[in-house]
Amino acid sequence: MYETPSPLLLSRTAEAAYWAGRYLERAEGTARLIKTHAELIMDLPRSATVGWDPLLAIVGIDTSYLPPSRQATEETVVGHLASNVSNPSSVRASLAAVHRNLRVTRAVMPIEAVEVLTELHHHVQDTADQAVDRRTRGAWLTSVIRGCQTLSGILSETMSHDDAFCFFTVGRHLERADLTSRVLDVQAGVLTSRPDDALTPYAAICWSSALQSVCALESFRRRGRASSAEETIAFLLHDTKFPRSLESSLIQTSRWLLEIPGHETAMAACAEIGRLLQDSHADVLVEDRLHPFADEFQRKIAQLHSRIEASWFAPSHAVVG
């Protein structure tokens, strides 16, 4: 078999590739979240009082302390998440971050990927205001999601699967795990916090929406399951066939980490996340335990991130060649 050693990879380039992966996944995930939530709201009765703040909660912004006059409106939330440049996690800012990071890794990327990225970046920077207007929002978000997927696709299919690609892919899957856990957390919060309220008849719709927001609805249905809380949580936690479940994201993260020399401490952190998943059963999580689980999961993801940083982005000064 033909084997070549992986070309040398600068720590700084590795870090940029990793963040490019994270931000690309974040841009795609956030775009899908907005799109799904807008569709959900159209299905719910006005009395259900599900506003736009759950979306903010998913990306880690708490609005409960705000006075009523500053409550989250559709326009402010969508603007904040899609086009606000001062929110570093907005779709627009995330793609600007992908662009910035891939500028650093450009020397190791195929030209086709550079072209798609450049077009996507210009498109998003030029048209971000279309996200706020209801009439144009759907098409805009779809174009962003598609652009992100095209870029991931080109990179997977044309770039050497060397260390730079491994870091990019690890970043994507780690971000994906983080995002799916947030979707679960917030959706559960919406439903379990108000069991007697007008929302109960719409619980199935809400869970479908949760699945939809990580692109899982069709896969879930094909397994012949009902849209119950328990089934949904089990699917998003443990289904190893669906690529955006926590379990699958973790498997992919580990698989690509294993390709990189010096992965021992990072893999130990992965193993901890694996144990947490194994010990978590959907029937137990349904009630009020989902939130502490999600918290713990995100803490361990953050720990994995620190290990990755320590292992490769700020390496020791051992001379290897």
Place this chain on the structure above:
Amino acid sequence: MSSLWSAYAGNSSFDELLRADGQPQDGCDEILRRLRDLGGDLFERQVAAEAAIRSMGITFTLYREGASVDRNWPVDVIPRIITTEEWARVSDGLLQRLRAINLFIDDLYHDQRVIADGVFPGHLLADSVNFRPQCRGVSPAGGVWAHISGSDLVRDETGTFFVLEDNLRVPSGVVYMLENRQVSKRVFAELFRDLDILPVDEYTDRLAKLLKALSPRTDVDPVVVVLTPGIYNSAYYEHVLLASRTGAHLVEGSDLVVDDGDVLFMRTVSGLVRVDVMYRRVDDLYLDPEVFLADSVVGVPGVMRAWAAGNLAIANAPGAGVADDKVVYSFVPDLIRYYLDEEPKIANVPTWRCDDPDDRAHVLANLDRVVCKPANESGGKGVTIGSRATAAELAALRIDIESDPRNWVAQPILQLSTAPTICGDQIAPRHVDLRPFILSGPDPYVTVGGLTRVALREGSLIVNSSQGGGSKDTWIIDPTVTPPRSSTAAVASTTAVASTTAVASTTAVASTTAVASTTAVSPPRGTSDV
């Protein structure tokens, strides 16, 4: 002939394509005919070129109000033509020039024979801002200091090439030469099929070979890096492409460290890896805070130690910029005679040195009729064209020259050559220059043509992209090769129409056939609803 070219009536400059009588320059018959036949289609090609540049992400970075902004690289699709015969002469002249310049730099940092022999005045060296005493006694491999250089060439009203200046520090633009070719191949595919246009792509292979050949370690495959000041530098795009096309690592100062044994390492995900060759795109003064500017954040502490100890090759060698001085430039013809015992094959533009009392008097008396240049600036900074300056600007210039004559030179205002350029809905003559790139080392090389820069405003002589200049692809064409197509305009335009139709219908037929045959021969796939 169409009115598109009517702006050409009365062009008093030497034009690269069209003689004053409306006839093509030598060797340009076929290309001019093809361009004229395109008519208004040329504008569509221009639009296509700009779209290609945008989607290929070919940019350069500008500083505006403290922020850096990426601009799409400006290219004009009408190529600038030079014949192979003429280019061979120019290449020879450039190689000769760089041989002499490298001998001169090496001499300055060793015995300074050139001063002892009275060819170059010692006091000019003492006052040189780019002479680095820290480099004295260092002997780079083969005595070569300026490995990668770019000389700016212009033509006067007779069509004669002159060297306007030599860029020996960190000349930029070569990648745009390569990218302009990619773009013109996309938009002029049929011309590349029918004409013998020499390819330009060899440059990066030659550069890669040169850099590897500089490695002080001969027992291992050398590790080569390109040192960039970072992603906000105006030439970052070029640094990325040079690194990726030569297989070098693109590094910043913070990626590098020099150990106590004077060896340079880069920080990788597997640990520290020794670096053998550095193509630096950082000016001398920022290269090593231990030796030069102490607060430089883009350099590498200790890199000069590694270089002086012979553990690292640096291209261009620190100190090479001493010959980048426009006062030194004015001595290059003398240096060629002194070191090579040959006559210069390309002339300098006549240059007055303000350091010399007679020259200075002449310059000061004729400020409105000369171009004044500071000796050590680049990118067109500080240049004053006397005939276009206000009285106040000339007064300020006079004070500048009188207070620091050593750092000023002046040249006659040249009537630069023009080339046809798309300007709005017209094709008009615009002034151009040419920057070829020269590799000096065991196997010297000159790019096939170079980067043609064009001043987009009518009458302007300023070609720098940072000041609104544009660019053109440069085609070196062998006119003795007969194009395969017949030679009358009528037939050519018919051919053009016919081939468009043919392409369209061929595509349609081909794709239909392909679909049909796929359906016919491929085994059934997927589910039965096909």
